[in-house]
Amino acid sequence: MSEQNLQSSQSRRKFLVTAGAVGATFAAGCTGGGSDQAFGDGTVDFNVSPSVAQENLEAQYTPVQEYLSNELDADAEMQLANNYSAVIQALGSGTSDVAETGPFAAALGAESDRAEIVLQRQGYGSWTYMSGIAVRRDSDIDELSDLEGETIAFADPLSTSGALFPLYGLSNDGGLDIGNLPTGDGSGADFTPNFAGSHPASYETMANGQAAAAGIGGFVQGLKEGADTNPWGETAEWLWTREGLPRAPIVVSPELSEENKNAVVDAFLNAPDDIYWGVDGEEGTDDDLWFNAVREAGVEKYQPVIDAANELGVGTDIFQQN
Structure with a gap:
């Protein structure tokens, strides 16, 4: 232009x-x-x-x-x-x-x-993309059930890849109770939710140690590959993913x-x-x-x-x- x-x-x-x-x-x-x-x-x-x-x-x-x-x-x-x-x-x-x-x-x-x-x-x-739950590479969390009692960061309550599908995975694949999420405050959940507001913010919450895991879209990995702080390759890895989302x-x-x-x-x-x-x-x-x-x-x-x-x-x- x-x-x-x-x-x-x-x-x-x-x-x-x-x-x-x-x-x-x-x-x-x-x-x-x-x-x-x-x-x-x-x-x-x-x-x-x-x-x-x-x-x-x-x-x-x-x-x-x-x-x-x-x-x-x-x-x-x-x-x-x-x-x-x-x-x-x-x-x-x-x-x-x-x-x-x-x-x-x-x-x-x-x-x-x-x-x-x-x-x-x-x-x-x-035309499709991925949702996932990421953890720090130095974490001792190996499976979704290990997140019981932990804080998990999410994007927005109405985010597909940053809330809905991570919660779906925690419930269906991890056997965790998600309580009244994403519509409520997390009452009854087996973990503490932290809605950071965006995918990058959710990632940074996890990367900085304020949460044990982050529900984010797969595109965040690309955004953070060459980041000056908390680059993906040195900081994070996928614990769970779901492919094929529209x-x-x-x-x-x-x-x-x-x-x-x-x-x-x-x-x-x-x-x-x-x-x-x-x-x-x-x-x-x-x-x-x-x-x-x-x-x-x-x-x-x-x-x-x-x-x-x-x-x-x-x-x-x-x-x-x-």
């Missing part, structure tokens, strides 16, 4: 990068304008999930913001949510039009009519008109590759997005996630608790 193009779009760029941006909107009492007004104010509100680091938001998402602004003929505002529940609730209320979020949150959002899954994202050449979707508000929903879908399907390459416009650099393609998808693509949630007794009431 040229410097001239970047400068010419400054008037249209409206990044809200505080971690509590969506929560602040709720606190102000804002409500959606209804499906007939979704783009009527000339704005497309796009929520970004808490898996994105706040300091990376503008560098990574500027090309997406600019592209959507041009394609949809409306200002695209990027808001970083403080948790997955906030993303789904904003979509349901109409205060957000489009969002990228995790499979678990999206599936529950679709089930509760708060969100509609329209696209799936591809990352690192695959990669995360892009969802829209049920308040969107069919015309506006189709416009969003078509914009992403027809997007050039360089919207995924960050502000420097170069592929393979630090500001690239983790995903590099999309395809049309519906809630049925996420049936494995729904099945795991059902088996753990997790329902849409989680939105009233987060």
